Amino acid sequence: MVDEAERYKDEDEKQRQKIAARNHLESYIFNVKQAVDEAGNKLLEEDKNTIKRECEECLTWLDGNTLAEKEEYEDKLRHLTSICSSIMSKLYNSGAQQQQMPRNCGQQAGGFSGSRHNGPTIEEVD
Numbered sequence: 764m765v766d767e768a769e770r771y772k773d774e775d776e777k778q779r780q781k782i783a784a785r786n787h788l789e790s791y792i793f794n795v796k797q798a799v800d801e802a803g804n805k806l807l808e809e810d811k812n813t814i815k816r817e818c819e820e821c822l823t824w825l826d827g828n829t830l831a832e833k834e835e836y837e838d839k840l841r842h843l844t845s846i847c848s849s850i851m852s853k854l855y856n857s858g859a860q861q862q863q864m865p866r867n868c869g870q871q872a873g874g875f876s877g878s879r880h881n882g883p884t885i886e887e888v889d
Contacts (some may be wrong), residue, residue, distance in 0.1 A: 777833070785835035789825060792818045795847050801869060802854050810850045817846050 799814050800804065821843055828835065 781833045784833045788836050792821050801809045805854050814847055
């Protein structure tokens, strides 16, 4: 039994890596689709449609290639990432520009702006 486990150890590791690569691709697809759905008007319709189309193509490919190798899943992920990353950066950059937040709650409340203290003071206790 131990000999058998040793014999199939490499195959098990390859299978584990293949499943992890597939799950990673699938997770990326659903996360991107969710971000696009929640984007509202922060993205152009053309960009949304491009991402949705590419995601659907990848999902269709996943359904039809259940026996694909790890490298194939990684290639699909790289391809999808190259298409989506520039569009998604537009989403996150527009969100950051729209939400210029103060650096800390003291500035938000209007306090601490003219004080000389750079932080809390520590008193020694005997």
